[in-house]
Amino acid sequence: MRLNLSRGALRREAFEKLAVLSAQAPPSHAAHQDIPRLCSLYKTSASSDGSVKGPIGLRELEVLIALCRASSSIDSLEHAERLLQQITPYLTEAQTQTFRPSPFLRHVHPSPWEVLVQEVASAMLNIGLRIPSLRPQVVTTITNTIDTYVHQGQSIDRLNASEDSALDLDNASKTITFSVSLLGLLSALAQRPQVLTVQERATVTRKLRTLYSEKFMIAVEGTLSSLRNSHGIHFKEWKRLLKVYASMGRPLGAMLLQHAFTNYLAALATAMVMPLDFPQGGQVLDYLLQQTPQNLLVQDNGVDESSLEDLTELLTEIVALLDADADYLQVSSAWQQQLAFSTKASCLVSFLCCSLVNESIADADVIMGWLEGVLTDPVQLADDRLASVTLKSMAVLAKTSKAFASNLARSLPRFIVQGRMTSDTVVIAANCLADVLQLLPQDLIISTLYSLGNVLSTGPSTNRANTSLFIDGNGTANGTVNGSLSSYTQQPTESSISLVAND
Numbered sequence: 001m002r003l004n005l006s007r008g009a010l011r012r013e014a015f016e017k018l019a020v021l022s023a024q025a026p027p028s029h030a031a032h033q034d035i036p037r038l039c040s041l042y043k044t045s046a047s048s049d050g051s052v053k054g055p056i057g058l059r060e061l062e063v064l065i066a067l068c069r070a071s072s073s074i075d076s077l078e079h080a081e082r083l084l085q086q087i088t089p090y091l092t093e094a095q096t097q098t099f100r101p102s103p104f105l106r107h108v109h110p111s112p113w114e115v116l117v118q119e120v121a122s123a124m125l126n127i128g129l130r131i132p133s134l135r136p137q138v139v140t141t142i143t144n145t146i147d148t149y150v151h152q153g154q155s156i157d158r159l160n161a162s163e164d165s166a167l168d169l170d171n172a173s174k175t176i177t178f179s180v181s182l183l184g185l186l187s188a189l190a191q192r193p194q195v196l197t198v199q200e201r202a203t204v205t206r207k208l209r210t211l212y213s214e215k216f217m218i219a220v221e222g223t224l225s226s227l228r229n230s231h232g233i234h235f236k237e238w239k240r241l242l243k244v245y246a247s248m249g250r251p252l253g254a255m256l257l258q259h260a261f262t263n264y265l266a267a268l269a270t271a272m273v274m275p276l277d278f279p280q281g282g283q284v285l286d287y288l289l290q291q292t293p294q295n296l297l298v299q300d301n302g303v304d305e306s307s308l309e310d311l312t313e314l315l316t317e318i319v320a321l322l323d324a325d326a327d328y329l330q331v332s333s334a335w336q337q338q339l340a341f342s343t344k345a346s347c348l349v350s351f352l353c354c355s356l357v358n359e360s361i362a363d364a365d366v367i368m369g370w371l372e373g374v375l376t377d378p379v380q381l382a383d384d385r386l387a388s389v390t391l392k393s394m395a396v397l398a399k400t401s402k403a404f405a406s407n408l409a410r411s412l413p414r415f416i417v418q419g420r421m422t423s424d425t426v427v428i429a430a431n432c433l434a435d436v437l438q439l440l441p442q443d444l445i446i447s448t449l450y451s452l453g454n455v456l457s458t459g460p461s462t463n464r465a466n467t468s469l470f471i472d473g474n475g476t477a478n479g480t481v482n483g484s485l486s487s488y489t490q491q492p493t494e495s496s497i498s499l500v501a502n503d
Helices: 009-024 030-039 058-069 077-096 103-107 112-130 132-162 169-191 198-211 214-228 233-247 254-273 284-289 305-324 326-330 334-357 364-375 384-398 402-418 423-437 442-457
Strands: none
Touching (some): 058 112, 077 132, 112 132, 169 214, 254 305, 254 334, 305 334, 334 384, 384 402, 402 423, 402 442, 423 442
């Protein structure tokens, strides 16, 4: 999320720098009082219940965002309490918030609602993380906000069900502002999962699962699709907003909302297996690949079996829906396909982490079946992120099971020489093969590398079979059970090369 600084940059930058310097200043310094002064630059017109009333001006929005971005530097309880009191009404009302007309409002990118919610929610979570005494208040506000979203989502269902003919402007605007606000909230929650306890995360996930009903997703997709095809002048500004999201590779719709939800689920799942000091945005799979098999075994982390079962069940449902829509996605836009593949990649990472926590609940054979399905599908394999996540997840699973390691030592060389992937994916596959081979006896390492070297040294061949990972050229099982692989159909003139693994 960003503010376009092409115009009005001086004022926005001044607000942000002033807020950060005030937050970092010692209590005795005069700059320490700039936070209250910034808060007083605008007056929050609130009703008796604390909700915001009336539209927000651009200056008020800029000050609010500046204060939110300074939250990561606030250590003063007084300032934190003042800021929390100031920003809380905006979070609960953001999806219905209006803004005073301004040509510069377009510079709040991608939309003022998503920026407002993400910045305010992130600031609240920062305060909850830095000031433990305020954490209960933050958690209560977050859960109440999600309850509000669930109620609003149900109203969108009803509005969509009642519209039998022309697209309603009020319904379309509510659907868009609700959707982009939800994106901002989920993004903030995914960045700070450690603020909530394990039980609080489970509660939030159950509430969001209620929101993400089939009726809700169909209602959102139907309304936004109708809006894209509308021609009324009243819809012009809302259609412009849809184009902004599409130009970012984030076409607004059910798939983008599902993508945001699975990113949030991935943040929860990785928090179960990663150390507390693991940097935000770090490469989870790379970290897991660096661990020894013993270190991958997650000890007691407070996760109850019921919550883990709910999470694995939810992930299984999402993957099943993505696989069921595979034919539809092939005729969708490239951005829709990329979102779907990124959503699946997040599910794979989440399920892998659940399996490391408790394999009896998150069966490793289930995720291995998904991973093999990706490798045998050229369409999915063409997506670099999904291919990378698939290969690295396989290598991590190999550290948990000798059987997985032995099978991968036989299948990965065959996969590498088939030549159905990009050069970047080939490099990742080779690195994963190297990680897997380190887990195996020396004689198997030597025989695998020798056979792979012979195959690669023959150069490219148009006769190489484009077959399944575990099926030979004749359509029969290639030995994934008895431990041997059938010969490649490529037959060099000097010798017959086959990848045979002797256990």
